[in-house]
Amino acid sequence: MSAEGAAVELPAAPALAGQLVRLARPRQWAKNLLAVPLALLDAGPTWAGAARAGWAVAVFTCAAVLVYIGNDISDRRADRLHPAKRHRPIAAGRISVPVAAGFAAVVALLLGSLLLLGPSVPPWPVAAYLLVNVAYSRWLKHAAPLDICVVASGFVLRVLYGYGAVGAPVSLPLLSAVFTGCLVLVLGKRRHELGTAGPEHRPALAGYTLPLTDQLLGLNLALTAGAFLLYLATEAPVDPYRQAVLAVAAPAGLFAAFRYLQAIHVHRAGGDPVRALLHDRLIVAAACVVGLVLAAAIAAHHHPTLLTWMGP
Template structure:
């Protein structure tokens, strides 16, 4: 496996850097641009993944909820720092992309100097949050930041390693949630989260191949649409198998694990089928967060899965209620 060297500034459409605090048109940067820069919609990643650890908690105490909430806030801030840093590093390549050229730094709505100051302020806020937070370790969050520095500098230029690095960042969110409440993280749950994340990232790479090729992302020289299609199929199988094994073995569902596995199977398969349809037929998947949150089929299936799992979890934790309902 070889590292794909990123293209230099030659041959790419360049714009002069706007003065600090000004846009390309001479207008001062706006609060809206700063908010857009941290991609608030992507906070859903932390809001959905970090609290998964509560499913393995014996009881939901206010202390546990508070510690998970603190961990969510930490990862939201860490993600914001990563987005700002990546947009600064990738601003030249982003200007050659049909969609990413509208990002605040690439478009000149936020200057590079302002971006650095913004990222520094976010890191300082993150340091305060960790320093004054609960006494739980924050090594998964630190590992996430180190991983993303390595990703920005080199890993994103290595085909196959790039998608695995991104997926690992999602799994670290789940680990942080488990560390926050002092629970052992489930191995099969981590495999499931990692494989789902890998599926979304591969779908994104496939769409980038179709839209811009390797001009924007040098690592795409190590991919092809056919390879992406094969990887999507392989990852779908891993996702389905890992998720169903988790439900039937390690999930805290007591005697209802097998029932949950059977009830979730059709919904899980439909969700995977629908995602493949969105990517392979409809040409979606370029923005995984929007694809998942805004597609009605995926949203409805996700809600159905949440209802099934939530119901079985309640029944497993309250045997008397289960006996009254099922007898």
Template sequence: MPLLDSPRAAAPAVAPPPTRPARLAVDLVRLVRPAHWVKSLLVAAVPLLDPRSWHSAELARLGWSVMAFVLAASAVYVGNDVADRHRDRHHPVKRDRPVASGRVPVPLAYVWCLVLLLCLALLLTAGLVGPAWPVLAYLALNVWYSRVLKHVPLVEAGVVAVGFVLRAVQGYLAVGAAVSAWLLITVFAGCLLLIVGKRRQELLDSGVAHRPALRGWSVELAGHLLQLTGVLAVTAGLVWMGTEAPFDPHGEAAMLLSTPFVLYLVSRYLQLALVRGTAGDPVRLLLRDRAVVTAAVLWAASLGVLYAAARFPAIAAALS
């Protein structure tokens, strides 16, 4: 039996450091921000509520449309990280990004971006997503954004929100459904709410060094814009629930049922943004805050019951 005080026995096992190729592969994955791929699920979120899209062809187009936006957004993330690498070094969190930190060379990042765009081009030319103009518009808008619009205060936030609207439009086109104006307003206002909260937190954390457009912002202005966009998002969302959402003939019931959940979720976000100062990463915040997740699950379950009652009246009659 080895002695307890033996140097060989007492030495802790130390895991070998990752090799450079392994670390580089991890950094290339980090460049495309897998945690943010959930944003592209907006393509399929609402069309799946319509039973007319529950067919293999429509579901396949929805799936490929989600993949198309994942590839497009990933290419945009890589391109933006290359373009913003000098400013990101002034940000307490973004300075650790693979390109800004120097772990991924700029030429390799450009090659990675081209690979993603090539995969997207193959997907679109194969005709798997149906009408693809929202994806192409998203790419064109982001090129314009990277060169010009990102330096225009307020406009740059609206451009980012429009990217989410294009995701929703792509979903409607994939299943051949009519686009809901109230839903698009809801998506735009809701996303703008999150972006304004993020800009406010950036002002508090690092000032304007890493984002020149913030010179046209102030913490007070961001607070007022949070109120404005919050009201617009809640109003448009509830109107959509009561008029164009697929809950007919229970649209008013869906609107009434959704009101407390929507108000709580928006209020909770404002609390996290204004009181706790945790709005710097909206995706992480919304997916990890227990109160937000619990309220969203309860809301979805309630609407699921109402949706079943609307789509399967025989079951509702039997239960009643």
């Protein structure tokens, strides 16, 4: 019996609405929040900026859902060979390809409506994100290490769109930190896949080895730390509290990075980077420390009378 036929004979699936929600992968939507805090912090916290940044998140969430559906349709046969991805709705046969395509059409209509009715923001990051992901799904995902660069570029496009939405200039060191930081997360995922799946599921894995991923992880982690520290030391709008911000944010950020490496190498995590980050209380705590310190210093920078207790 073929894999397609076996999928049809699976036990009764949950309600269609629940499967469509699973298809949209709401657990991955946290990635789209990357467009909010960085842009808002640099632009200065305002209600109007928050509303525009939230709109940018909604736009990229719709774009990401379109990509998830397209990838699940395209990869449904390979996903059945993966120990975790075989449970995805399309691969498991709980949602047919025509139903998934119809759901994608609805999401595309919603995305178009948001772009037409929302603020006047150049849409090229969204268009580039969709086009790059089509190329990735068809060709680029098989080319290592180009595949990880393409995935990381999606996060850079999210940040660019968020900055465009709030009208803030983009920092090149910050963009570099986002790109290399995302490469760290993607490399952690590839490292995990080397031990749990294989080239049958992801042909690009034939271009990786554990020593190579470990070297690339170390390189990109160093680049991320350097670029982020350069941003804090030069371009982050945190005057006159720059030294205090560096004193707190630098060790907290490095601790979070070390903790993620520990999760990859010791606890064999990394298969789902979002889950690995959000389910580790120490990483979340360190990220909150960095975020709160930056938010307080930037708020004081834009509104000097707001936090007079901090002192220069």
